[in-house]
Amino acid sequence: MTSNNKKELLLEMKNIHIDGFSDERWHKILKGVDLNLYRGEILGLIGESGAGKSTMGKAAMGYTQPGCKIIKGEILFNGTDLAKLTEFEKRKIWGTKISYVAQSAAASFNPAHRLMDQTISAANRAKINPTEVLRKDAVQLYESLQLPDAENIGERYPHQVSGGQLQRIMTAMAMSPRPELIIFDEPTTALDVTTQVEVLSAMRSIVDKFNTAAIYITHDLAVVAQMADRIKVLRYGEEVEESETREMLSNPKEEYTKSLWSVRSLIKPEETNEDYMLSIKNIDAAYGSSKVLHNVSVNIPRGKTVAIVGESGSGKSTTARVITGLLPQTKGEIIFDGKKLSPKLEQRSKEELRRIQIIFQMPDTAMNPKQTVDEIIGRPIEFYHGVKGKEREAKVIELLKMIELDESFLDRLPSELSGGQKQRICIARALAANPDLIICDEVTSALDQIVQEGILKLLQKLQKDLGVTYIFITHDIATVKAISDEIVVMYQGEVVEQGLKSKILNPPHPDYTELLLSSVPEMDPDWLTNLLNKRSS
Amino acid sequence: MSENTQSYSAKGEVSNITKRRTRFERIKIAFSKAPLSAWFGMIVLSIYLIAAFFAPFIAPHGEAEVFPVAYAPWGGEHLLGTDQIGRDILSRLIFASRNTLGICFLACTIALFIGTIFGIIAAIDRSYIDQILSRSIDTLMAIPVMIFTFILLSVFGPSNLNLILILGVLESTRFFRISRSVAVGQVVLEYVEVAKLRGEKLSYIIFREILPNIASPLIVEFGVRFIFIIFTVSSLSFLGLGIQPPAADWAAMVRENAILIQYAQYDITAGLTPLIPAAIIALLALAINFVIDWYLYITSGLKDDIK
Numbered sequence: 001m002t003s004n005n006k007k008e009l010l011l012e013m014k015n016i017h018i019d020g021f022s023d024e025r026w027h028k029i030l031k032g033v034d035l036n037l038y039r040g041e042i043l044g045l046i047g048e049s050g051a052g053k054s055t056m057g058k059a060a061m062g063y064t065q066p067g068c069k070i071i072k073g074e075i076l077f078n079g080t081d082l083a084k085l086t087e088f089e090k091r092k093i094w095g096t097k098i099s100y101v102a103q104s105a106a107a108s109f110n111p112a113h114r115l116m117d118q119t120i121s122a123a124n125r126a127k128i129n130p131t132e133v134l135r136k137d138a139v140q141l142y143e144s145l146q147l148p149d150a151e152n153i154g155e156r157y158p159h160q161v162s163g164g165q166l167q168r169i170m171t172a173m174a175m176s177p178r179p180e181l182i183i184f185d186e187p188t189t190a191l192d193v194t195t196q197v198e199v200l201s202a203m204r205s206i207v208d209k210f211n212t213a214a215i216y217i218t219h220d221l222a223v224v225a226q227m228a229d230r231i232k233v234l235r236y237g238e239e240v241e242e243s244e245t246r247e248m249l250s251n252p253k254e255e256y257t258k259s260l261w262s263v264r265s266l267i268k269p270e271e272t273n274e275d276y277m278l279s280i281k282n283i284d285a286a287y288g289s290s291k292v293l294h295n296v297s298v299n300i301p302r303g304k305t306v307a308i309v310g311e312s313g314s315g316k317s318t319t320a321r322v323i324t325g326l327l328p329q330t331k332g333e334i335i336f337d338g339k340k341l342s343p344k345l346e347q348r349s350k351e352e353l354r355r356i357q358i359i360f361q362m363p364d365t366a367m368n369p370k371q372t373v374d375e376i377i378g379r380p381i382e383f384y385h386g387v388k389g390k391e392r393e394a395k396v397i398e399l400l401k402m403i404e405l406d407e408s409f410l411d412r413l414p415s416e417l418s419g420g421q422k423q424r425i426c427i428a429r430a431l432a433a434n435p436d437l438i439i440c441d442e443v444t445s446a447l448d449q450i451v452q453e454g455i456l457k458l459l460q461k462l463q464k465d466l467g468v469t470y471i472f473i474t475h476d477i478a479t480v481k482a483i484s485d486e487i488v489v490m491y492q493g494e495v496v497e498q499g500l501k502s503k504i505l506n507p508p509h510p511d512y513t514e515l516l517l518s519s520v521p522e523m524d525p526d527w528l529t530n531l532l533n534k535r536s537s
Numbered sequence: 538m539s540e541n542t543q544s545y546s547a548k549g550e551v552s553n554i555t556k557r558r559t560r561f562e563r564i565k566i567a568f569s570k571a572p573l574s575a576w577f578g579m580i581v582l583s584i585y586l587i588a589a590f591f592a593p594f595i596a597p598h599g600e601a602e603v604f605p606v607a608y609a610p611w612g613g614e615h616l617l618g619t620d621q622i623g624r625d626i627l628s629r630l631i632f633a634s635r636n637t638l639g640i641c642f643l644a645c646t647i648a649l650f651i652g653t654i655f656g657i658i659a660a661i662d663r664s665y666i667d668q669i670l671s672r673s674i675d676t677l678m679a680i681p682v683m684i685f686t687f688i689l690l691s692v693f694g695p696s697n698l699n700l701i702l703i704l705g706v707l708e709s710t711r712f713f714r715i716s717r718s719v720a721v722g723q724v725v726l727e728y729v730e731v732a733k734l735r736g737e738k739l740s741y742i743i744f745r746e747i748l749p750n751i752a753s754p755l756i757v758e759f760g761v762r763f764i765f766i767i768f769t770v771s772s773l774s775f776l777g778l779g780i781q782p783p784a785a786d787w788a789a790m791v792r793e794n795a796i797l798i799q800y801a802q803y804d805i806t807a808g809l810t811p812l813i814p815a816a817i818i819a820l821l822a823l824a825i826n827f828v829i830d831w832y833l834y835i836t837s838g839l840k841d842d843i844k
Contacts, residue, residue, distance in 0.1 A: 324734055345733065353736045366727040370749035380735060429731070 010180060010213050011037040011060060016073035018055055018064060018237075029055050029068065031237045037181070040211040044228030044245070046218055046260065048448035049419070052237040057183045057217045061098050062090050077181070095122035099174035103186040105166040109158040115169050116154025123177035134176065141172040144209065145202040164195035168202050175206055182207065182214045188223060192311035192475055193519040200226055200521075201532055219448060221260050222521035225249055226528040233257050245525050259450050268305075268460065270485045270501045276335070277302040277437055277469040278323065283332035285322050292318050293329070293493045300437070305463065305470040307484035307501075309477065309516065315493040316473045320439045323471070324358055337436065354384045357430035361442035363422035367414040373400075373425055374410045380432040399428040403458060420451035427458065431466075439471045444479055456482050477520040481505070489513050567835050578827030585821060589634040596628035601783035608797070611806040618810060620793055629785040630814060636784050640701055641766045647705025648766075649759055652712025657743045657751075659713070660720035671717070678710045682769065687778065695778050704766055715758050719751040753836040760829035764822045771818055787814035 013035040019026040030052045037043050037060075045053045058064060062075050062082025075082040077098070082090060094100075099122065102108045109118060119141075120134040128134070135154075142150035145168040158166060167187055174182050187203065188196040204227055207214050216227045224231055224245075231248045233240040233256070241254050252258050278300040285293040293315050300306050308316045321327040323334060325345035334341040336356070342348055360366040367376055377396045381387050387395055397407045403424040414422055423443060430438050440459070444452040460483065462468060472483055480487060480501070487504040489496040491512045497504060504513065518531060571579075588595060597616070598604075602624060609619040617626040655674075659667040677685075686703055693699045723729060724747065732746050771788030773779030780786040794811040801808025 326730060326734070348736075350736050353734060358731070358734060360727040360731075362727065366731060368728045368746055368750065383735060383737070433735070 008039045009036060010039045010041075010078065011035070012074070012076040013056075013060060014074045014076070016056070016059055016075070017071040018052075018059060018068055019071050020055075020065075020068045029237050030059070032073070033234065033237070033239050035060070035232065037213050037215065039180070039213055041230065042207060042214045042216055042228045044216045044218070044224035044231040045234060046221055046224050046231060047234035047240075048219055048260075048450060050236075051234040053217050053219075053234050054185055056234065057185050057215055058100075060181070060183060060215055061094060061100065063094070092126075095179075096126045096128065096177045097179055098181045098183070099177065099179045101167075101170050101174050101182060101184045101187050103189055105170045105187075106158065106163060108170060109166065111158050113157075114154065115156055115158060115161070119154060119169060119173045120176050122173070126177060128177055138172060138176055141175055141206070142169070144206055145169075145172055146198070147172075162195075164191055164199050167191065167199050171199075171203050171206065175210065175212070178210060178212075180213060182212055184214060184216045184218075184227075186218050189218065189220070193477070193521075194311055194515060196223070196521070197519045197528070197531065201528060203227070204528070220521070221249075221449075222523050222527075225523060225525045226521060233260070249523055249525065259453075267481065268483055268485075272304055272485050272500060273301045275302045276300060277337060278471075279335045280319070280323065281333050281335070283319070283322055283329045283334070285318055285327055285329045287318075287327070291493070293322065296332075296490075296493070296495055298488050298495065298498060300469055300471060301486065303463070303467045303469055304485040305472055305483055306486045306488060307472040307474060307480040308488045308490060309474060309480055310490035310496075311475060311516070313492070314490040316490050317441055318493075319490070320358065320441050320471065320473055323439060324356060350384065354433045355436045356439070357433050357435040357437070358439040358441060359423075359426050359430050359443050362446055363419065363426050364414065366426050367422065367429075369414050372411050372413055373417075376414075376425060377428050377432050380429060384433050395432075399432055402431065402462070403428045404454075418451075419447050420454060423447065423451075423455055424458070427455075427462075431462065435468065437469045437471065439473070441473045442475070443472075445474065445476060452479070459483065477517060489516065571831060574827040575831035578824040578831070581820060581824035582828060585634055585638065585824070588631050589638050592632050592635050596625075596631040598625040598628040600624075600629060600632040600785055602628070608807075610804060611810075617813065618807070620790070621796075626790070626794070626810060626813075629790060630787070630817065633785040633787045633790065633814070634817075636697075636780050636786055637767060637770060637788075640697060640780065641763060641770055644701045644704035644708065644770075645759060645763045645766050647701065648708035648762065649712050649755065650709075651706065652709035652714075653716040653748070653755060654743065655709075656713040656716030657720045657747050658739075659717045660724050660747075661739070661742065663721070663724075667717075670713070674710050674713050677707070678714075682707050683772065686769065686773065690773070690778050695781060697780065697784075700770070700773070700779060704769065708762055708766060711762060712755065712758060715754055716751060719754055720747050723747050723750050753833075757829055757833050760825050760832075764825055767818060767821065787818050790814040 013033070015032045015034060016030050017028070017032055018030040020029045021027075033052070033056060035043070035056070045056060047053045055064070055068065059070065059075060060077075062077070062085060064070060070083050073083065077093070082093070085093075109115070116135060116138060119138045120131070123129065123134050124131055129137070138154060139150050142153055147153050147165055147168055153161065153165070153169070161169065171187070184203070188199050191199060200223065214227075216224055218224050221231075228245050230242065231245050232242040233248075233254070235256055240256050241248075241252070243253075248257070276299045279298070281297050283293055283296045284291065296315070296319060298306070298308070298319070308319060310316050318327065322329050322343075325341070325343065325348055328343035328345075334343070336352070341352060345353075374393070374396055377399055378392050381392050381395050393410075396410065400406055400409055405421065405424060409417075409421075409425075414425070417425065426443075443459075444455050447455065456479065459470065463470065470483075472480070474480060484501050486499065487501055488498040489504065489510075489512065496510050496512050505517065507514075509517065518534075521527060524530075592600075604615070604619055604623040604625065606619060607621055607623045609615050609623070611618050615625050615627070617630070620626055620629070655670050659670045685707060689703045689707075690699065693703070729742060729746055732742050737746075770779050771786075774786045774788035775792050777789075777792075780789065782789070791811050791814050797807045797810050798812075
């Protein structure tokens with residue numbers, strides 16, 4: 001982290017008001033937020049979705065998304081008011097003096113051009129240096145971002161490198177013209193914890209090296225704690241509080257700020273038994289010719305929660321697909337409640353299908369956008385239990401109450417619900433079948449912390465009331481701590497270990513579990529530094 | 538600012554800022570914002586529909602009623618004159634809307650039905666059935682529709698029923714292509730998987746899960762294809778293979794009265810007579826396009842862009 005002894009003001013945003021247009025009218029997105037940023041300083045902007053943090057970050061460049069406009073306020077960058085500049089004048093500043101690192105690197109690169117050409121394009125356009133010099137400089141940037149084969153990686157196309165590498169190349173791209181300010185907009189949200197650590201440390205070291213000022217936008221307080229000197233919390237387009245990172249973590253003033261890491265405070269006492277609801281034995285599975293599961297065996301105790309953890313590509317979602325029958329296994333067997341399940345979905349009986357339900361990660365795609373809540377929840381009731389008409393509606397309302405919603409939601413379409421409400425409806429749909437086993441595939445990872453906590457509490461309550469068994473697939477260790485009884489660690493299609501939560505989370509660990517656990521950011525601003533020191537020693 | 542975790546409730550969670558509206562309200566808003574071109578299209582279309590439904594009441598004379606004077610001039614008892622065997626042209630124009638619109642609508646509906654169902658089945662399957670269906674459709678598409686229609690019509694005979702069925706099958710290729718390509722994007726979404734996991738039958742998945750989500754491009758295609766079928770039928774009628782006399786048809790009327798163009802230098806109205814049915818076809822195509830453009834604008838989300 002850089003010292004602020006110079007204290008030279010780089011960016012000053014005063015009383016920013018931004019409105020957005022949707023549904024035929026204007027809504028207030030930002031309601032008068034101030035922001036000061038000094039040279040060489042990193043400011044963290046945090047808040048849940050809809051808080052206006054991305055809009056604020058973009059406004060720092062004098063940019064608003066289509067459909068938004070700056071109503072009031074000044075954006076003084078080096079003394080010039082960006083809000084008053086023309087598009088043409090702003091374009092001279094963008095990409096050279098201020099650059100932007102977006103959340104989804106994969107979607108932000110042009111797939112038809114080589115990475116090197118894209119890395120230097122902004123600096124090249126502004127004719128900062130001859131192309132050859134810029135190329136050499138880019139290679140050095142790649143090196144300092146610890147990219148493998150820095151000499152040649154620029155000759156590749158975006159699809160030929162991994163997500164974490166792409167995110168680092170995007171940082172190199174932002175750094176190439178040596179901007180005075182970089183906006184990081186949730187750059188690591190889409191990455192695995194193990195990759196996140198590498199990207200974070202690379203970004204931090206390069207920002208330190210060139211003493212660039214940065215605004216770091218995220219919803220994860222633990223991440224921002226590693227990056228930022230100061231943190232500003234936004235909610236509903238207004239500032240909640242702002243203070244130095246250490247001060248914020250040790251002594252948050254507002255209740256809301258505390259609630260941002262509330263999930264991390266949920267704990268569940270672990271229990272287990274030898275009565276297995278489901279056990280899968282020596283499963284192999286493949287997509288086409290590529291084998292993705294190798295000899296996977298997992299036991300799920302009745303009425304308990306087993307969390308399957310691992311990074312993306314570890315085979316945890318594939319395991320869920322095998323259990324549901326969407327992907328028939330090539331070897332091994334699945335025993336459900338003492339009876340063998342046939343691998344193919346078509347050969348399972350309606351009763352077997354009813355007893356295993358799945359809840360998906362993205363509630364947006366898991367619900368038919370043209371069906372109302374009543375149809376979505378009512379269909380399984382009608383389909384499995386043959387209940388129709390008034391009785392069915394009563395049952396739907398009962399389920400809605402169970403998930404803490406009410407009958408006013410009956411005729412809503414999924415597009416009229418918030419993220420957390422959508423996921424609740426998906427839970428209700430799974431419950432409507434009256435299942436014995438629910439597979440939760442990353443159900444909370446697309447949600448804000450405070451909503452996550454609500455969903456996890458609901459799932460725990462339902463388990464207590466109804467005695468359902470959960471398989472909880474996630475890459476988020478905080479969630480695992482909050483909800484599970486047992487943990488299964490998977491890596492590259494194999495089970496690394498399975499056991500009680502306390503056993504897996506406490507040393508001694510196998511190497512991979514150690515790596516995974518140590519990569520989870522903690523609420524300590526020195527965590528990343530300490531971790532890197534430990535790993536390098 | 539003092540709101541805290543205690544006051545959190547799932548119900549009160551800020552959902553989409555969209556105001557809830559019933560379907561009726563949404564339609565009303567859409568209509569109130571309809572551009573001039575859409576209104577023009579809707580008014581013209583409703584005139585055609587009224588003409589088609591109430592032809593016997595509107596038309597001054599019968600469809601095949603023959604009067605003693607052939608090629609009578611405009612005015613008097615025959616507002617637009619009579620044709621080569623003395624039938625009232627205005628009445629035939631009105632009756633023709635019935636025949637042309639009816640036949641084309643049925644053919645287009647059959648095409649939509651066949652194409653869409655097979656298209657979705659292919660999209661769900663993505664394997665042998667998809668290959669068989671897609672390659673057969675490719676083969677069918679490789680043969681020009683007009684020539685193939687000629688051949689089939691001469692094999693089965695040019696009756697109205699044959700015309701409808703032949704066009705329905707031949708034009709379904711486009712619906713197949715579109716519905717398959719749009720459905721492929723939907724089939725992989727989890728809500729379809731949820732339905733499969735529930736053990737739903739294929740027909741439920743096609744009609745209740747997928748179809749409502751791909752309806753918009755299909756309706757647009759229906760409008761466009763409808764115009765093309767009108768053109769095809771008109772071309773066939775012009776050549777004498779389409780709608781058979783004595784039933785009236787616009788394109789056939791162009792052909793029957795084409796000779797009158799030569800007399801335009803003596804009587805301009807006579808010269809216009811064969812052009813009126815042609816203009817009617819053109820106006821219909823224009824009206825349908827205007828309405829479709831508007832529909833596309835509403836459903837595609839283009840309207841969310843800032844004006």
